[in-house]
Amino acid sequence: MQQIRPPNRPWDVEFTDFVAARADALYRYGYVLTGNAEDAADLTQEALMRLGDAWPRIRKRDDPEGYVRTTMARLHISVWRRLRRERLVAAVPERAYDDRAGDDTGLWNELKGLPPRQRAVLVLRYYEDLSDKEIAEILGVSRGTVRSQAARALDKLRVRVTALETGRV
Amino acid sequence: MRDRNEEDLVRALRGAADDAPEPVGDLPTAITERRRRRSHRRARSVLAAAAVLVVIGGGTAVARDVFPSGGGEGVSITGAAADPSSPVADPSEAAGKTPEVSVDPVAEVWPKAVSTIPAKAADGWKYRPITGLSATELLLTAESSFEKAGRLEVYDTAARKSTVLAEMPGPPGVKGYFVQGVEVGADSIAWWGETPNNRDEWADFWVVPRTGGTARQVGEVTGAQAHVERIGVTADFVFWSVRAGGVYRMPLTGGSPEYITGTDGLHLLSWPWAFDVANGREGEDWDRNQTKLFNLETGQTTVVNAPDGARGLRCGPAWCFGASGDESIVQRTDGSDRRTLPGLSNMMEHTPLAGRFAFFSLSGVTGRDAAGEEIEDAHAPLAVVYDPVTGRTAGVGKRNPSGGGGIGTGTSSSPTSIIYWDEDRRQVEECKVEDVSSVPASPRDPAPTGKTRVCSTTEKGGGKELTVVNLLAVPPTE
Structure with a gap:
């Protein structure tokens, strides 16, 4: 019943x-x-x-x-x-789980050392392939903050920014 | 270390996603379990206007025609609300037995209450019934998109035509605004709206004369006052109760909201009536009995006389419905005329519809076959309306061929007088055999081979007409 x-x-x-x-x-x-x-x-x-x-x-x-x-x-x-x-x-990068196939740069492990917001910005930009404007809306911050967070994160990871950057809005 | 570029970062992220370790446990199962566990606590519809209820098919197998000759007729099964001592059908045991509910279709029981209306306005906006204004007038919203009400209309069931009462414009500059409950007062129609897709604690109130005209915003509220639950409207004020309990009012001419002293813990039922249990499907008060009924206009308090063992008793000004053991009970607020309702147990609305009627879903399961599978009668009505005044029951809704189905109730703030459904709409489960390789799997596992069966349920048909039952058209004593 x-x-x-x-x-x-x-x-x-x-x-x-x-x-x-x-x-x-x-x-x-x-x-x-x-x-x-x-x-x-x-x-x-x-x-x-x-x-x-x-x-x-x-x-x-x-x-x-x-x-x-x-x-x-x-x-x-x-x-x-x-x-x-x-x-x-x-947050110190651990080397134990390193050298995974497809990532001979160690970048994946070094991402662990980033503050969450910087990491989120990179994931949204490079994994989700979103524009800085879209990222700003998702995270509820200004576009300027997205840019500065991304720049700081890329600098920390020693990633050289190429022409890709100029196309961002 | 060699120079890194953005491409390396893209590769690192994609590679990690592809190589992600398998999650512990199965996510879909975990989600289903968590939702099931807390459904009692948090089954609140986010848009207060979302009011289509669903009866899940009771049959574990495909429903069969138990009464092959009975198409369109009511199920001829007997004993509704009759002898309280008669055994109640237990579908899990009663192999081959029929439910002990006598249900004729509503079109035979209350023919004047049933009408069909177009599902859409001439401009394509979809109608959503709110409540009856009279025995022959239905108040509807017309929606430009899903649940986006943009217009109030009155459908005349005798003349079979609709007239526009008012536009529902929404406040300028407010994004994501949705009209919620609409309330019919003596002279005016009021509604409230909010922005349900953001976290703002904000709501506003609108009013338009019952004869139609230009809708006017009465005012806006924020904070806890904006947790609007139900509203009422008089010649001078809009009233509302909030989810935590308590009643506020605001002059129709605008001005500050004012808390009504002495309404702590009270919830509006239908102006001027309030009660001491939370409204809707919030859950915590689910099994608690209502103990009192308050008239906020006169200050009069009616004490509800609940029998021992009663659960979830909910009363309008005259009638109460609730449960006792496995059965539903009905009584007057003073405890008189108490009856049990054998075979009717799954109450779909907890406060009496139109102040008088109870609304139950019906399982349709009539027994089990030799293999132990439940047999669902495809011709059984989906749900039942019960009238305590006459003791009559009426079958409403249309059961899917595969069992179960959907049925809507009007979206008014006060308990509605409307039940509606789409006769032509049905849910269809379709299964197809696919190659397993099309199903996503971790690249680290060996590639699966073979075939798998993938099923999905979709709605088919419908969208042309709604069958509407207006309980205001049921004669008071018939």
Whole structure:
């Protein structure tokens, strides 16, 4: 016998489909943002939970994937802000998990030494391939801040900025 | 170390993403579990206007025609709200038995209450029913896009035509504004709106004469006052309760919001009535019984007489519905006329619709087949409206061939008088066999081979007409 309970929500069906289809890609994005599997899984879960709550208004009006990626970027910098002190202590690049195939530059490990916002800016720019204007909107900062954070991060990583930079808006 | 450039950074990030270690546990399963666990706590619809309810098919297998000759007729099954001592059907055990609910289609029970209306206005905007204004007038919003109400219209079910009552413009300069609850007062219609997609604690109120005209913004509120739950409107004020409890008012001529002393913990039901349990599907107050009903105009308080063992009792000015054990109960606020409602248990709305009717979903499961799979009667109505005045039940909604279905209730701030659905819309599950290699997998695992079955559920058909039941057209005593 069924108990009195809240009605099931129609959008749950499609939300589940969305999660099934996109969770893997979102987790990988989370991994690039956070640099470790545990945080990536947490971040992806939390962002998908929020998407689930917002699903009825997101689904037809906006782009759910964009919503969840934005949520992940924002959550990432806010969580990092809170844990900053601890993380800075552990931020010395570890050489143990180095020399992975495809990254003979050591860049992946050195990304771990960046403050979260700088890392997020680089991920959005070079992994998500977004313009500085879009990054500014996602992170809720000015375009100037995006530029200066990116410049500082690239400088720290000793990445030479080529002609790519000039095309940015 | 050699010189690095941006291409190296792109490669490093993409490479790391491709090589990401497998997450611990399965994400989709984890999400489903977390959502299920907290659905009781947080099942609040973000847009207050999202009011389509869904009955999930009870059958674990595809529904079958239990009554092959019964297409369109009600299910001829007996015993509604009759003898409280009669055993209640338990679908998990009652192999081959039928549910003990007698449900005729609403078109036979209350023919005057049923009408079909176009699903869209002439300009293509979609209608969303709000509530009945009278036995023959339906208040609708017309939406330019999903849940973006832009116009109030009145549909005359006798003349079968709609007239525009007012535009719903939204405040200038406010981005992401959405109209939420609309409330019908004696002389005017009021609504509130907010920006649900940002975190601003902000809401505003609007009013237009019931005869139509130009809508006018009454005022804006911020902070805790903006957590609007339900509203009411009189000749002089707009009233609203907030989610944490408490009632405010603001003059229709504008001005500062004012907290109404003595309304701590109160929630509006339908002006002037308020009660002492949280509204909607918030959850925490789910099983708590309403103990009182307050008339904010007269100051009169009615004490609800709840029987021992009652749960989730919710009362309008006259009738209360709730649960006791596995059954639903109905009574008057003073405890008289108490009855159990065998076979009706899954209440879809918790406050009486139009102050009088209860609304239940119906599982449609009639038993199990030899293999132990539940059998769902595809002709059973999706849901049931129960009238305590006459004891009659009426079947509403359209069940999908595969079981379950969707049904909407009007989006008014006060409990609505409208239930509606789209007869032609159905959910269809489609499965196809795909090569496993098309499914994303970690590049570190060996490439899987073979075929897999991928299923998705989509909605098909519909979008032309809505079938609307207006409970204001049910005769008061018939």
